[in-house]
Structures are given as structure tokens and as C-alpha cells.
């Protein structure tokens with residue numbers, strides 16, 4: 001009897017063992033197996049698992065592919081380097097509960113590696129594309145897997161799959177490309193997160209070719225990867241970066257479950273791409289790729305250099321550094337990189353300092369140290385305390401910034417972005433510190449195509465959306481700074497930190513203890529005003545709060561020393577872009593239109609919406625500063641004059657302003673009003689559209705001014721001819737360009753009464769209503785008396801913070 005039962009059991013086991021699943025099913029249990037030709041299909045029908053033959057190979061592999069896609073797209077392979085000969089492969093669960101792949105003579109070709117034996121093992125293909133091994137007796141736990149294919153990525157990152165490290169289990173989630181189309185065995189092209197737990201480095205996500213870095217996304221800075229400013233909130237996918245005591249990983253998910261998208265590494269093309277399935281074309285389309293350009297190639301410019309893809313040459317030594325080998329550098333061999341002009345002293349800690357660089361992809365993080373709870377000030381101290389520390393910054397730039405990361409040794413693989421880069425404080429010897437020259441910002445205008453494209457749409461919407469939204473903040477307190485704070489920040493008003501000389505005194509660049517940069521206006525004129533009057537004036541200016549005005553941060557009044565502290569704008573002013581053939585290319589029409597609209601709203605606010613009526617009196621391209629996102633900010637209220645009540649016009653004995661922008665009634669008779677600002681604004685529009693300076697413009701043959709030229713073309717119906725040739729080459733909204741020219745001409749009409757007020761201008765720019773025909777403009781032909789070389793304000797190459805305040809002028 002016992003013998004019989006035993007025999008029966010044996011037969012059952014024997015039969016079960018060779019029972020092959022042929023029907024659609026999503027799982028394999030003990031005593032079941034899956035032979036070549038059969039497949040598992042996930043419950044929702046998204047993925048399929050089975051045997052396949054890649055490319056021109058004749059070997060068999062077990063893999064997972066999309067079920068509903070016409071082109072077989074394998075996302076995961078089990079036996080990547082151990083293919084099976086012929087169709088005798090068999091997938092089954094062995095007696096100790098592991099999934100094994102057997103070849104024709106039943107030897108194990110591949111297997112899972114569960115550390116724990118399941119009582120009732122089940123292998124299931126989930127609808128996420130994850131193949132999991134779990135214990136059916138452990139309930140239907142969604143996460144308690146004994147093994148999962150997501151822990152062993154091939155070349156593809158699916159939604160909800162992690163790339164990174166699990167410190168508890170030691171698992172490394174790394175992608176590796178197929179050797180080639182015929183062979184899924186890993187090539188030498190891999191990608192994962194690099195983190196050294198002993199040194200506690202700043203996690204980065206480099207792509208390697210063998211053991212050499214090939215490109216890197218840059219570390220996660222709280223908002224995005226430092227080197228991928230284009231990876232931002234988008235309609236396709238959401239993403240997350242987790243870095244805690246247990247693990248560090250990157251993960252993404254698709255926002256629309258009916259869209260199919262994945263990222264994949266390809267050895268042949270050396271690209272890591274995000275692809276989207278286009279059902280209509282039955283094809284995968286590229287959504288984004290890395291590396292994007294030469295600057296993305298790891299260390300393209302060598303050590304201590306900065307890569308700017310739109311510059312020629314693209315590599316430049318960081319400020320304070322020079323090429324290690326000038327000869328090699330000249331022949332565009334960047335491999336030796338750059339070395340310091342003068343060495344760090346380090347002996348006496350206080351002699352070294354830092355220069356802030358903006359708009360960067362931060363350097364390679366192999367030699368870094370990170371602490372998430374330190375602030376910027378502590379970070380600076382930390383860096384100063386170690387002679388080999390060369391740079392520091394916030395490890396998380398979201399919000400006001402937090403955390404600390406410091407770099408040791410050479411700074412490698414830095415890229416300069418026009419938009420979306422971040423700050424880095426680089427250690428410099430005292431001798432370099434004074435030489436403030438904005439060199440680093442000269443490098444800013446590098447178009448990052450992806451980012452710019454995204455921005456364009458945004459910009460247009462913002463331009464339209466905010467055209468009515470102008471808010472002011474009431475009752476703003478003016479922070480009062482200590483004189484010692486400011487002297488420290490400006491290194492005792494070091495001449496090296498001087499940005500320029502405005503009407504009422506010099507402007508200095510400075511850095512507060514917390515790393516925030518400021519522009520300090522030192523009022524040199526004894527204004528004859530009492531301290532209380534001065535405070536009142538400052539309070540009035542502080543009330544002028546608008547996104548298109550440079551912000552006053554505070555003041556400092558200490559005996560004879562009267563200082564105004566402004567936000568520092570790292571980017572250059574508008575003139576730097578529009579009048580330069582090379583930089584001009586970076587400002588396409590959408591950005592220019594955004595700038596026009598922004599300036600218009602700023603002036604409208606000064607004229608009408610602030611509680612004070614303010615006439616700027618010196619609107620010009622060099623007084624329009626640009627922030628990181630190319631938003632215009634009007635600066636230099638140097639000639640502004642506040643009016644109380646409804647006083648609208650005034651006559652001044654002292655005409656201050658810049659020729660070329662001044663309305664005729666102001667230049668000739670000293671009459672100024674809001675309409676003279678409108679005139680200046682009209683001139684600005686024409687400059688922005690044409691890329692030509694109003695002052696000194698001398699149209700061949702005609703002796704016309706820019707305004708006269710624009711007017712003539714308009715009359716002849718050929719306004720197209722005014723458009724900057726860079727704009728003509730690129731895509732632009734012609735209707736909008738012509739409309740802007742028209743509005744510009746309305747603003748520069750000869751008689752103030754004919755010119756629209758700024759609120760009408762804002763409406764005209766934002767709508768499509770019919771515009772009245774312009775009457776003849778103010779200046780038609782060039783005359784020496786008006787267009788002489790004697791601008792009353794000095795034009796400085798760096799006019800960034802060339803501000804002055806008229807309110808302090810003796811009356």
C-alpha cells in the first residue's frame with residue numbers, strides 16, 4: 001500500500017514536472033514549466049515573457065517584451081550571455097524554489113537567486129514588466145518579493161524601475177547596453193548611480209564606457225540633475241530622486257498610462273535615450289538623448305575649464321585659471337585642462353576666498369563630501385578648513401537652498417548653461433578675488449536647445465497671462481544693513497569689486513556671509529538731505545515692487561556713509577545681447593517679445609500702478625537687466641522722480657538721460673512726463689526688433705535715424721526689412737513682429753499727446769485689435785545736436801548694476 005502511494009506520488013511529480021504551460025497565463029508555480037514557444041502574459045496584457053531570437057542571431061534567449069507593440073521590443077533578458085542552442089530550453093521552478101532555465105541536457109543555463117526558500121513559490125509576470133518570485137503563502141504582498149527582474153536591469157529602464165543602490169542589500173541597479181543588436185550580453189556601456197558611502201560623496205549618475213566616465217547627468221540638486229536642466233516638469237513623465245540612509249535611486253513614472261515610453265542604452269550609438277512609441281507610425285520616436293552635444297562628453301575641456309557649446313572655441317579656462325599648455329590649448333587640444341594663475345596660499349586660511357560662478361553644471365563628484373544639514377555659511381567654513389577643498393555649494397538648491405557639498409582637487413567636467421544652471425563657489429587666492437569682471441557671466445548666453453524650446457512656449461503664455469496681473473506689496477519694511485556687513489561683503493569697497501560709476505556714486509558688487517550676492521550703491525554726493533528725508537525716500541523706492549523692476553534689498557545709513565543695497569543680477573543687460581551679432585542669435589523672437597512685454601509692464605507699473613507716479617527718464621537697453629530666465633528687470637532709477645498726487649509734467653533745468661532715447665520735448669525743452677518714457681520705450685522696441693542701436697544709427701544713403709528708417713519702411717509697407725536678420729532666419733511670428741514695430745512707431749510719435757499711455761501699450765501688445773496708423777515720429781534725420789557723442793550717462797561694458805537714485809538729488 002505504502003509502496004503504491006509512493007509510486008503514485010512519483011508519477012504525479014514526474015508528470016507535473018513536464019507539464020508545459022501553453023495557454024496564456026501570467027505565472028509559473030512549482031511543478032510547472034514554460035517551454036520554447038509558450039509565453040506568460042501579464043494580467044493587464046502589457047508585457048509578455050518567452051523565448052526569442054534577437055537580430056540575426058540563431059540563439060534562443062528568455063526575455064520580456066511589450067505585448068501590444070507590432071515591433072518586438074525586448075526590455076529585459078534573463079540569460080543575456082548564455083544563449084540556448086535550439087528550441088529545447090525550459091523554464092521551471094526547481095525544488096528549492098528558484099526559477100531556472102534548463103538547456104537540452106537539463107543543465108542550468110540561468111537562474112534566479114533567492115536567498116530564502118519559499119514554501120509555495122510562484123513566479124509571476126506583473127503588468128509593470130517586472131518578473132517576480134514570491135511565496136504564495138506570504139499573502140498577496142505587493143512588495144515582498146524573493147527575487148525580481150527589476151533588480152537586474154538590462155538596457156531598459158521602465159517606469160517604476162530604480163537606477164541606483166540599495167545600501168542594505170548591496171544591490172546595484174545599473175543599466176547596461178546590449179553588445180549589439182544580435183547579442184544581449186552586456187557591452188561596456190553602462191549607467192548607474194555612483195556614490196561612495198565611506199567618503200559620503202555627492203551621488204552622481206555617470207554613464208561609463210568600460211571603467212571610464214563617458215558622460216554624466218550631474219548630481220541631483222533637489223530639483224533636477226545638475227547637468228540636465230531640460231529635465232523638468234513635463235507632460236510625459238514624473239520623476240523622483242531618493243537619497244536616504246537605506247538607498248539612493250532615480251525613478252520615473254508615466255503620467256498617461258496609455259502612453260508607452262522607456263529609456264534605453266544603446267552601445268552602437270553610445271546614447272541613452274528616452275523613446276516614445278508612436279502607434280500611428282508603428283515606430284519608436286526619440287524624446288531626449290544623452291549626450292546631447294560635445295560639452296556633454298565627460299571632461300570635454302579638461303580640468304578647471306568650462307564648456308560652452310555655442311562658443312567658439314567651446315572651452316574656456318575658469319576665471320583665475322590658465323591653460324596648462326598654451327600650445328595644446330591653442331590647437332584645440334583641451335585634454336591638459338587649466339591650472340591656477342597663482343596658487344592658493346592656504347597657510348593662512350583667511351587669505352583665500354571664493355568667487356561665485358553661476359549657471360553651471362557642477363563638477364564631477366568623485367572627490368566630494370556632502371552633508372545635507374549644513375548651511376552655506378557652514379559649508380564655506382568647512383571648505384576653508386581643508387587645503388585641498390576647491391569649491392562648495394548647496395547640495396539642494398530647491399527653495400532657498402540647503403545642504404553642503406564640497407569638492408577636493410581639480411574641478412572636472414563643468415558646463416555653462418544659458419538657463420537652468422546653478423551656482424558654484426570656487427576657492428581663489430586673495431590675488432584673484434578683487435578682479436571682479438563678470439567674466440563668468442560673459443559665458444552665460446549659451447542656448448540649451450531643450451530648455452529654450454520649453455521656455456519659449458512658457459514665455460509666450462506668461463507674456464499674455466500676466467499682462468494684466470500687476471500687483472504691489474504694501475507696507476514693506478526696508479531692511480537696514482550694518483555698515484560692517486557691507487564693508488565685509490564688498491571687501492572694504494575694494495576697487496576690484498567696483499561694477500561701475502553711476503550718477504551719484506560708484507556701484508560695488510558684494511557677497512553677504514550667506515553667499516547671497518548684492519550690488520551696493522555708495523552715494524557719494526552730499527545730498528543736503530537729512531537722514532529722515534533720506535529714509536523716507538528709500539522707503540518709497542522700496543515700495544516699488546514688481547517682477548520687472550530690480551529690487552532694492554535695503555539700505556545702510558551710517559554717518560556720512562549712505563548705501564543702497566540691490567539684488568545682484570548675474571546676467572548681462574539687454575544691450576549685451578541685442579546689439580551683438582553672436583549673442584543676438586540667442587534671443588529669438590519669443591524671448592524678445594517676452595522682454596518687450598516685461599519692460600512694458602514694468603513701466604506701466606511705474607507710471608500708473610504704483611502708489612507713486614514714477615517717471616524713469618533714462619530707459620535704455622543697458623538699463624534693462626536680464627535674470628536667469630531672461631526676464632527683463634528695469635534698473636537704474638537714477639533719474640526717476642516721484643510725484644505725489646496727480647502732478648503729471650515737470651520741467652527741469654538739468655536734462656539727464658541718454659541721447660537716442662530721449663523724447664524731443666525733453667531733449668530740447670526739458671519737458672518730461674510719462675509720455676517721454678513712452679518715447680524711450682518705443683525706441684527700445686525698434687532696437688529689440690532690429691538689433692540696431694538707436695544712437696549712432698545712420699542708415700546708408702538716407703541719413704535717417706533708426707526711428708526715421710523704421711517710419712520710412714512702414715510707410716512703404718516694408719517693415720519686414722527692419723527685422724534683425726537673425727530673427728528673419730529663425731521661426732518667428734511675423735504678425736507679432738510687425739505689430740510690435742507698429743506699436744513702437746506709435747510710441748515715438750512726435751507729439752506727446754499722440755503717444756499711447758503705457759497701459760494702452762500693454763494691451764496693444766497683448767491683443768490683436770486694429771492699431772491706429774502712426775503719425776510721423778520725433779526724430780527723423782540725424783542731426784549733430786541731438787545725436788552727438790555726448791551721452792550724459794557713460795556707457796560701460798558692464799552696466800549691470802550701474803544704478804543711481806535721483807531722489808537724493810538736491811532740489
Ligand SMILES: *[C@@H]1O[C@H](CO)[C@@H](O)[C@H](O)[C@H]1NC(C)=O
Pocket residue numbers: 021024025026027
Ligand atoms: C494559469 O494556469 C493554472 C494551471 O496551469 C490555472 O489554474 C490558472 O487558472 C491559469 N491562470 C490564468 C490567468 O490563465
Ligand SMILES: *[C@@H]1O[C@H](CO)[C@@H](O)[C@H](O)[C@H]1NC(C)=O
Pocket residue numbers: 085
Ligand atoms: C549549437 O549548435 C551549433 C550547430 O547548430 C553547434 O555548432 C554548436 O556547437 C552548438 N553549441 C552548443 C553549446 O551546443
Ligand SMILES: *[C@@H]1O[C@H](CO)[C@@H](O)[C@H](O)[C@H]1NC(C)=O
Pocket residue numbers: 094095096097098100108110111112113
Ligand atoms: C535551484 O536553483 C538554485 C539556483 O541555481 C540553486 O542554487 C539550487 O541548488 C537549485 N536547487 C536544486 C535542488 O537543484
Ligand SMILES: *[C@@H]1O[C@H](CO)[C@@H](O)[C@H](O)[C@H]1NC(C)=O
Pocket residue numbers: 105107
Ligand atoms: C550537453 O550535451 C551535449 C551533447 O548533447 C554535450 O556535448 C555537452 O557537453 C553537454 N553539456 C553539459 C553542460 O553537460
Ligand SMILES: *[C@@H]1O[C@H](CO)[C@@H](O)[C@H](O)[C@H]1NC(C)=O
Pocket residue numbers: 178180181266267268269
Ligand atoms: C541601437 O540603435 C541603432 C540605431 O538606431 C539601432 O539600429 C539598433 O537596433 C539599436 N540597438 C539596440 C540593441 O537596440
Ligand SMILES: *[C@@H]1O[C@H](CO)[C@@H](O)[C@H](O)[C@H]1NC(C)=O
Pocket residue numbers: 256257258259
Ligand atoms: C492619454 O494618451 C492617449 C493616447 O495618446 C490620449 O488619447 C489620451 O487623451 C491621453 N489622456 C490624457 C488624460 O491625457
Ligand SMILES: *[C@@H]1O[C@H](CO)[C@@H](O)[C@H](O)[C@H]1NC(C)=O
Pocket residue numbers: 371372373374378
Ligand atoms: C552634518 O552637519 C551637521 C550640522 O553641522 C552636523 O551636526 C553633522 O554631524 C554633520 N554630519 C556629518 C556626517 O558630518
Ligand SMILES: *[C@@H]1O[C@H](CO)[C@@H](O)[C@H](O)[C@H]1NC(C)=O
Pocket residue numbers: 369386387388389408
Ligand atoms: C582634506 O580632505 C581630504 C579629502 O577628503 C582628506 O583626504 C584630507 O585628510 C583632509 N585634510 C584635512 C587636514 O582634514
